Amino acid sequence: MEWRTDCSIIPAISPAIAIDMNGKSNDPRVAWLQDPHAECSPPSNPGGICWRLVLFGPPGAGKGTQAHLLSRRLHACHLSTGELFRSAASYNPCSLTPAMTTALEHMRHGALVPDSTVWAMVRERSGCLHCRGGFLLDGFPRTLAQAEALQVFLEKEQIALSAVVDYELPLDEIILRLGGRRTCEQCNSVFHVIQQPPRTEGLCDHCGGPLIQREDDRPEAIAVRLKVYQQRTAPLVQYYRQLGLLLPVAAAGSPDMICERTVTALEQHRPFAA
Numbered sequence: 001m002e003w004r005t006d007c008s009i010i011p012a013i014s015p016a017i018a019i020d021m022n023g024k025s026n027d028p029r030v031a032w033l034q035d036p037h038a039e040c041s042p043p044s045n046p047g048g049i050c051w052r053l054v055l056f057g058p059p060g061a062g063k064g065t066q067a068h069l070l071s072r073r074l075h076a077c078h079l080s081t082g083e084l085f086r087s088a089a090s091y092n093p094c095s096l097t098p099a100m101t102t103a104l105e106h107m108r109h110g111a112l113v114p115d116s117t118v119w120a121m122v123r124e125r126s127g128c129l130h131c132r133g134g135f136l137l138d139g140f141p142r143t144l145a146q147a148e149a150l151q152v153f154l155e156k157e158q159i160a161l162s163a164v165v166d167y168e169l170p171l172d173e174i175i176l177r178l179g180g181r182r183t184c185e186q187c188n189s190v191f192h193v194i195q196q197p198p199r200t201e202g203l204c205d206h207c208g209g210p211l212i213q214r215e216d217d218r219p220e221a222i223a224v225r226l227k228v229y230q231q232r233t234a235p236l237v238q239y240y241r242q243l244g245l246l247l248p249v250a251a252a253g254s255p256d257m258i259c260e261r262t263v264t265a266l267e268q269h270r271p272f273a274a
């Protein structure tokens with residue numbers, strides 16, 4: 001299967017993005033990833049419905065790609081814990097706290113970052129849970145403890161989740177996607193060696209930067225991530241089903257098709273949303 005659409009390639013940083021002398025970027029999203037006090041920049045919501053969603057599913061199901069597409073479509077703020085950790089990984093190692101150094105070590109091997117570090121990271125950006133257009137949580141929560149902490153926080157703040165979108169994908173397709181995924185070192189755009197190859201092998205279509213394999217997309221780390229998903233994350237399906245929030249969506253096909261499928265499922269789910 002081969003698909004190529006403009007929307008499926010994610011330009012997180014354009015070549016025009018500048019980095020100042022302190023290593024800070026002028027791109028609002030990159031600046032926000034680097035600094036929890038920076039303003040997030042969700043697409044403006046001209047009075048539409050406010051969706052507050054968790055995007056759930058195994059690694060490689062395409063949560064990040066869908067979050068990017070849905071964020072523009074639903075005008076919701078995109079909060080990805082994986083993206084926050086990868087952003088921290090690009091800092092000068094001397095500037096990292098011991099907790100973050102440990103977190104990144106876990107990430108490299110495909111293991112989960114300790115709950116306390118993840119929760120601290122989400123708390124720092126909890127203002128986004130009040131964003132006017134709603135939010136898309138991508139890669140969080142991933143354990144029962146994280147889900148419970150989120151639930152307590154949301155109840156305290158009187159915020160109700162609209163749904164938990166559960167992207168379903170067969171194991172062989174997951175392995176194919178993760179193994180062939182290549183990421184631009186400069187701008188984070190995502191490609192696939194077979195399903196979505198760049199125009200020039202090894203180079204990003206958007207900024208010409210080198211395409212690399214994420215450390216946690218190497219075979220040893222993929223095996224760890226899939227095992228961890230089964231053991232620690234998959235049980236959340238039952239947790240959210242019991243809360244009446246689970247919304248299964250098939251994650252096979254092109255990114256645009258899956259996005260369309262998600263929006264349709266959300267519209268049908270709406271009467272049941274809080």
Ligand code: ADP
Nearest residue numbers: 059060081082083107111112113118139140142
């Ligand atoms: P994927 O969904 O493809 O595995 P992510 O970008 O969501 O990728 O996450 C990458 C890595 O970041 C995870 O394998 C894990 O090490 C760490 N991570 C991200 N979110 C969490 C979380 N909520 N809890 C623990 N670890 C996390």
Ligand code: ZN
Nearest residue numbers: 184187204207
């Ligand atoms: Zn690039």
